Amino acid sequence: MIPLLSVCDLRVGFGRNPEANEVVRSVSFDLADGETLAIVGESGSGKSVTALSINRLVDFGGGRITGGSIKLRRTDNSIFDLTTAAEPQLTKIRGAEIGMIFQEPMTSLNPVLTIGTQIEESFRLHRGLTGRQATAAAKDALDRVRIPDAARRLKYTPNQLSGGMLQRVMIAIALACNPRLLIADEPTTALDVTVQAQIMALLAELKRETGMSMIFITHDIGLVAGIADKILVMQGGEAVEQGELNQILDNPQHPYTKHLLHAVPHFASGRATRADGRRESDRSTEPALKVDGLVVRFPVKSGLFGRATGAVHAVDGVDFDLMPGETLAIVGESGSGKSTTARAVLGLVRSTRGTFSARIRKTAAGQGALPVQMVFQNPYASLNPRLSIASILAEPVIANGGHVNAETRAKMTTLLKRVGLPENSLERYPHEFSGGQRQRLCIARALMLNPSVVVLDEAVSALDVSVQARVLELLVDLQREFGLAYLFISHDMAVVERIAHRIAVIYAGQIVEIGDATSVLSQPKHPYTKKLIAAVPTIDRRHERFELDTRQVPSLVRPLGFEPSPAKWDEFGPDHKVRVEA
Amino acid sequence: MNYLMRRLATFPLVLIGVSIVVFVAIRMVPGDSITAMLGTEAGLLTPQQRDALAAYFGIDQPWFIQYWHWLLGLLQGNFGISSTYGKPVLGVILERFPLTLELALLSMIIALVVGMPAGVFAATHNEKLSDLGVRMIAMIGQSTPNFVLALLIIYTLSAGFGVLPAMGEFSPLWQDPLRNLGQLLLPAVTLGFAFAASVTRISRSAMLDVLSDDYVRTARSKGASARSVIWRHALPNALIPVVTLSGIEFGYLLGGAVIVEQIYALPGLGRMVLDAILQRDYALVQGSVLFIALNFMVVNLLVDLTYVALDPRIRLREH
């Protein structure tokens, strides 16, 4: 049987001189009908460019195919080389025979057109449907991706739908004309983990329904375990290894594949938690940070004079304590209030109620110390691009009345070395560093003031997986060395498993489960925790079927004066308690 | 709705600010209605004569009392009486306004009809020779002072072809459409030239931005043709900056195009205000500046409302 798609010695370059500037070098693979190929790699590996070359969208991004062939077997069984096709032919193939979905559902749909119009367009272009017929077809397409109330949603514009919904719409568009090949370029990366599980489930189901082939591009090798038949691993523009799913996962040959599988955090249901620095049971030491009844509310204003008519209960009664040398991970999905909690601890948002106490530790004379410091999610946004590294590191010292003297400079150099950055970094600017390096800079900056607590707000989420692993290692080392307490905010269970001693699961502004990391991860008690953990993709759970669940996160807007009922807790074991739902 | 109400609520505030500024400023300018009428002959007046004239022009009291009276009148819809026209200010303004409005509209139509396709064309031929050509013309358009263009047009037409648009009296559109268009076309072209150039430049850069957006890639992945991608998917998204620019420019044009009106001898708002200032027709200056400011604010509000119509993502909020 001739494969549906046969890519042979594909080379793609960019710029004025594409031959000299190749980002994909000699990639070959075959894809049979109904097969799913996962292309796995980190940023810059050329995986997306490879995908975009297949339907030649790479042309519009300034790329050019400099060699090789991409042969598509068309519906009439003729073989068609996409690398040499002219644009008019390509427009007939795109959408009709090759569908594609992208990473960012929020930006991939035209913001000014209704989703109905955007779905109908596919039918109009390839099926010649117009008017009511097209609308009916669009409604069917939405039904197919399990969007409830499809007829009404057709009139929505993208801004009225959540990310998960939008990705379903994207899938509906891509599959509208039943293409035999679907290219999914990191379709779940921008989504919450439970939503990701939904989308994965949907893709798997649709694939079964239609028998289409799929190319699934991802940086997360754990994610493809549930859906792929074959895996192609890319690094630096080359395909370093490819083969059957089980073969790659169980018996990787290439060192990079091994690295991806072993060095990178994968969720292991509590089996990979830290063994060191467990909380002692006697509780004699004073906590590094204690948060009591933290409440953060944002007024909702309306009316001509902007009177508050309600409040968003972003954080609604959160208590926890954090011992020196301990990591408390706060996990939850977007909108759960985990970042607001962190920001409230730092005083970046004004807390409505609640108390904090943080232990100030003794420091060298002349150097002030703020007990709590923070490392932010986006290493590209948290360093002022116009300041040199020296100025950036000096800022906390200056802010606390210190001076940039020899001592400070010495400290900078030491810290830079300690976080693994070259010594000449001081005179350089942030843009000269990679994402991982920048995050190391942020960590160094946070340590300039000898804090006792470091708040890490999704501190590794924006990094490539292998970089993530190394930064996590660094964090663990630093924690041991300086006795730091970490408040680790994350949505990523795999990462949390590697660093947390304790975990607090936050949902709708409230902690629903808190306790020892191993205990919480291996024996989740609260339904939400269970759901969250069930949604985490793991290498262990191959070809597992996910349940589709279209429930939405409840609204956090409450009427004025609303107070939640006080929490009741069930204790499970020495350090594991779960909120009792009313 | 709430947003609209709140925006409208700031109007009186800004208008009071504008009126106080203009009220004080025009009175700070040396010379008054009397010297404006009599010139150096004003020196022949006896003090009693001066007082009588000051009372006649209503400038015999401190400015804040004058302002108070004027404000009270305004609340009753009375903008005062123009000293040069001897007629109610509002009537004078409304008589001049159709021309200014029509001229502004015509210029904007010319600018959009010429500028948008040119900008889209340049964006889709990015960095090719034709793009450079369009950009060069647009640059020249933006760089030509409009009085130079106006004088050149008039000179070329009258000396070279012996024709010229009718000058002086303005024929309203509803009375004599042909004559009206004949009168306004050249001034509109004069104003529209630089306007079109700005529109070209901004629609080009907006298109370039939009063409690299994700949803354009999505449209292409659906198999949409190049034309459909440009006109159906990209252009509506590129309109916001064009609307912003056109709105601002239109808002300014509604304030009258002093120099072009002067050269083409069009009795528009701009010249009226200029003359009113030169003749120290205080009531007319105050009334018309207020009117122009109100227009400007209304146009700005309309621009904001247009955003909402164009882009469902935009919610009306303060700022």
Added chain:
Amino acid sequence: MRIFRGVFAHTSGRIGGAIVALYLLLAFLGMLGLTPHNPLMQYRIDRLHAPDGAYWMGTDLFGRDVASRLMTGIGQSFTVAFFSVAFAALAGTVLGLAAAWFGRRWDGILMRIMDVLLAFPAILLALLIIAVAGPGTWTSIVAIAIVYTPIFTRVVRGPALSLKAREFVDAARTFGSSPTYILTRHLLLNLVAPLTVQVTLALAWALLTEAGLSFLGLGTQPPAASLGLMLSDSRNLMETAPWLMIFPGVTIMISILGFNLLGDALRDILDPRMRRSIA
């Protein structure tokens, strides 16, 4: 330095930069008095002399050398443009930063005041200011500066608001950095790029405005030359001595062209949005 290299690598940046540099050179020579003739000298027997070897661009009504006057005129026009834009940028930056930083009520009050200025027809605002203060170079500068201040205020306020929400500002707050430090190092330093672009484009507009004011007799005072004044003085001599209009007209057009090209280039180089799409 990076900017210079960037401009040099950019086609329209090269052209624009070359034009602006040439004009600055001419203006500089004019200021040093290195002009073909004395720009104020009235060669009475050579009034309205057509361009030739002695007077490259002819002479004006007074028998003054147009080429020499253009050289000093460029200096004058650029002075007005530079200072007015500098003042407007300075005032706009301070006000825009203040509005963004203090937010709420102050933001409201400041922006309403800017609305008042914006709602005023620009040329009338300039006219009133000049009428009150009397015409002259400095009055023109102040008038144009006041007209442009609200524009700069808006240009600064928007990005300042978004910078204020950026993580490095949050980070600075967590260290307890002083407002002054945050305003100068974190906000202002990052506003340099959009401001540079806006300044360049505003310079072009200021040149046009100066010309417009001179046309109404409110700009530069005789016998000093400015491009706008020369142009407006030429209008009644357009037929008798066309060179009086052509040379200043072309000079002003090319100078504005230069600033626009340079501004475009700077936007391409400095605008992070553009850079992202290139990267």
Added chain:
Amino acid sequence: MVQHLSKKLLSGMMLAAMLGIAAVPVQADATTLHMAWSQDATGLDPHKQTAFSSLRLLELIYEPLVRLDASLQIVPAIADSWQFSPDGKELTFKLNPKAKFQNGAAVTSADVKASFERILDEKTGAAARANFLSIASIDTPDPATVVFHLSQPDAPILTAMSDVNAAIVPASEITAGSIGTATVGSGPFKLEKWDPNSKEVLVANKDWAGGATGVDGIEISVLPDETAILAAMRTKQIDFALLNDPLVATLVPKEASLQLNRVPVLAYHVLQLNPSRKPMTELKVRQAISCAIDRQEVLDTASLGEGKVTGPLTIPALATDPSQLFCYKRDVEKAKQLMTEAGYPDGFSATVIGATGEPPTAAAEAQVIQSQLAEIGVKLDIRMMELNVYVDAWLKGDFDMAIALNGGRADPYTMYNRYWTKTGNLQKVANYIDDTLDSLMQKGRTETDPAARKAIFSDFEKHITEMSPWIWLYTSYSYTAQQKNVGGFEPVPTGSLFSLAKVTIQ
């Protein structure tokens, strides 16, 4: 589709425009004179308006008792005849019985009396009142006779009465308080419509005592840019135009179909020194300035030679040959000498003010003078101001020097008493007076013998140019441009357009 549509729309608009343009020159109504000027009248009250354009407009609507002809001789208007009593203290007018107001009522002696009483009433605010202060009382023995009783002999009063500022308005309109809003005159044209700064429509007054007018009406358009006026005349949109700027006026003769009318006017271009300010307090400094200025060159440069160097007296019958006046031939050496003698061998700095566009040559004159005075070390700073700002400073005497175009009168006393008498209203502007000037002016006022008057004023002229409080420069022309098929226009030195009443279009 969009491109296609826009192309169609554009070509449609172009067509419309061309039609609109082409339709204009074809004027169906041949007996309407299409006239243009760059500055419009500023108001309609003949007793109050003093602006040049206002006077030119009102002259066509209102009539004074007498008027001046082209040689500045007094000729009848509303009055048929007039007579001074032997002691010069009584002036009697006989009114033209045919004279009628445009409301149909006859012009009677009561109207004359009411009009002059209005002018003299301080509440009116009539600037011309200053010229009529010698009127003690007015008698109206019968409807056709008016007798003015004067407190002292006043020869110039008759000339003053020829001004439209002394126009006769209906007594009924005065009572009604509608002067300035309704225009009811007795002149050749009725004002049908006035759209300030845009357009006036005048129609012939069939009842005019002066007979039938040459055209049925005049439409005056305000075209603020004189280049545009010329352009409009080229395309025959405009038949007749008033021009101010000699740079534009001199282009008219180059057009085959156009004719330029020019006449020397009474108004004079002058550099006013302020003798109350140092160092202009020094006679020698003022004289040095006078000697350092080449008046002919100012004229040649600023006005392209369009005009005539003049002394203080611009009335042809009284004027002295300028070459006999003090330092009318440039003498830089003498000027430097005078400066040294005055104690300013290195010169001094001063500011000269001028009004933008009023006259259009002001800035040019200032620049030439600046360049000339630089030769004796006087550094002039030019400040051009908006007209009103200028007037304000001028009236306050707040200037070192001022470039001015001052209006002339047909009588030297009326023209100069405001400046050069001790009680002159504008003494504070002139800031210079001496006994010789004052007594010469007073003598000139009461003297009725023309030859004796000429001698008096000749002395006045010589003395004042020697004292040099002001530097008189030149008189220019008043320009009107017309299509060659317009006939019968007679330009007069006062700038009056009254002869438009008899203009015809062939």
